[in-house]
Amino acid sequence: FVKERGRNGYALFKTEMEEKSLERILLENEMRKAIELEQFHIDYQPKMDITNNEVIGMEALVRWHHPELGRIPPNKFIPLAEETGLILPLGEWVLRHGCKQNKEWQRKGYKPLRISINMSVRQLAHPNIVEKIQEILTETELDPELLELEVTESVFADFDHAADTLQQLRDSGIHISIDDFGTGYSSFSYIKYLPVDTLKIDASFIRDIHHNEESQAIVQAVLTLARTLGMNVIAEGVESKEQLAILHEDGCNQGQGFLFSKPLSGQDFETYLIEAHKKQESND
Ligand code: C2E
Ligand code: MG
Ligand code: MG
Ligand code: MG
Numbered sequence: 594f595v596k597e598r599g600r601n602g603y604a605l606f607k608t609e610m611e612e613k614s615l616e617r618i619l620l621e622n623e624m625r626k627a628i629e630l631e632q633f634h635i636d637y638q639p640k641m642d643i644t645n646n647e648v649i650g651m652e653a654l655v656r657w658h659h660p661e662l663g664r665i666p667p668n669k670f671i672p673l674a675e676e677t678g679l680i681l682p683l684g685e686w687v688l689r690h691g692c693k694q695n696k697e698w699q700r701k702g703y704k705p706l707r708i709s710i711n712m713s714v715r716q717l718a719h720p721n722i723v724e725k726i727q728e729i730l731t732e733t734e735l736d737p738e739l740l741e742l743e744v745t746e747s748v749f750a751d752f753d754h755a756a757d758t759l760q761q762l763r764d765s766g767i768h769i770s771i772d773d774f775g776t777g778y779s780s781f782s783y784i785k786y787l788p789v790d791t792l793k794i795d796a797s798f799i800r801d802i803h804h805n806e807e808s809q810a811i812v813q814a815v816l817t818l819a820r821t822l823g824m825n826v827i828a829e830g831v832e833s834k835e836q837l838a839i840l841h842e843d844g845c846n847q848g849q850g851f852l853f854s855k856p857l858s859g860q861d862f863e864t865y866l867i868e869a870h871k872k873q874e875s876n877d
Pocket of ligand 1: 638653654655666667668671684687711712713743772773829830831832849850851852856
């Protein structure tokens, strides 16, 4: 087989497995280079108070535009970064860069907004993570209150000390939110023990909220649960006015999604803030 492959070239005999692993190896190497060369950037998606259409924060979403391969979506490279451990340097870059940018917006005179940064389990499980985050906050001079970490429910299943680690971070003023809430493992019985400020309802429940009674029931249950536990709720993936109207009716006060804005470059996010502010003033 080996001989045949040698003679006939790769393409003919490459199994699907080999092809996948070749692609992975290539991508891993490219990612390593890209981290070194800082070829990543961040888009920022506004988070809204849907009761008054005010911007209340933004989520940092990492972007990779490879010089030859073009745009590679996070759903493709984040899992690979998690498997290979590259999420550690990449995640650190996103944290530092995001905190720095947020501080810069304050220096420019925009009202202080909280920046949300996605954290992988592997990042959170790193023994030095608390010190690392504190170091970044000191270095960038960002108020810990203006940083939120988004973690998925799986951290609590995969990582014994997740609650302790999040509690330490929370004690220093950092906010914690559970991303994609409702899709993971959290049972309602142990959610009360989690050191969490915000539940971020997964987009899958918002997508059909206006057609599907079960989705609406789940959203209502999450809102009731959050109210009881003193947690905040934000809906992700809000795309239409119909969805917004139902969320509003059900008492959900925060939303994020294409209806308000796609993720924007730093520059476009600033423009968005200015426009949103103008609209607000003309409404007053
Ligand atoms: P996520 O944290 O749940 O982020 C929300 C995703 O939904 C983003 O996709 C965003 O662009 C997209 N989105 C926002 N509003 C809408 C909408 O109205 N409709 C639809 N269809 N989509 C919407 P994106 O940027 O491709 O990121 C995908 C995932 O990659 C994120 O899901 C997050 O899990 C991960 N990710 C992104 N950046 C980072 C990062 O810096 N670190 C880590 N660890 N993960 C990241
Ligand atoms: Mg997120
Ligand atoms: Mg999400
Ligand atoms: Mg997600």
